Amino acid sequence: MADKLKFVLAVLLVAAGLAGYYLLSGQPLVLRVLCVLAGVLFGALVAWKTEQGQxxxxxxxxxxxxxxxxxxxxRKETLQTTAAVFGFVVVMAIFLWASDKTVEWVLYDLILGWKR
Structure with a gap:
């Protein structure tokens, strides 16, 4: 039961940090961000003390x-792998384009007789 209460407190601390960000809308951005960071930090510290946190x-x-x-x-391995992937993509694009044009020629010109 104590762990659940600690976890709820941790969530409330994070929520308070977020609420502070919006409530301090007239203040400098640095102060607002520090409010959020403090809420997250204190929430994490409290959550760390729970069994689930551990x-x-x-x-x-x-x-x-x-x-x-x-x-x-x-870097060399990364560039080689990237080049291989790009090469494969280009080869597949050419193959699919050729397949599409072949099917188009067979269907429209030979079977249906639609000349352009």
Missing amino acids: VFFGFARDSWVEAKKVVWPT
Whole structure:
């Protein structure tokens, strides 16, 4: 029950930050953005103290560790892969255009006899 109340408090803090953004419409933008950031920060701190928050932040930490293990392609590999994709697209476009023109010629000229 305490976790649910903490979670509701966290949501209310975020909502208060958003409400402050709109209520302070006459103030400088920096102050309004700081109000939103404070609401999100305090909401996250309260949510972190719940059981669901601990599970979420553990998942986020594990995801960050897994993202560091990814072997990202080099610039050369990226350019080569992009060139291969563009080349394939051009070849397929030419093939589909030729197929369309062939079907058009067979249908309209040979079968129906509609000369242009």
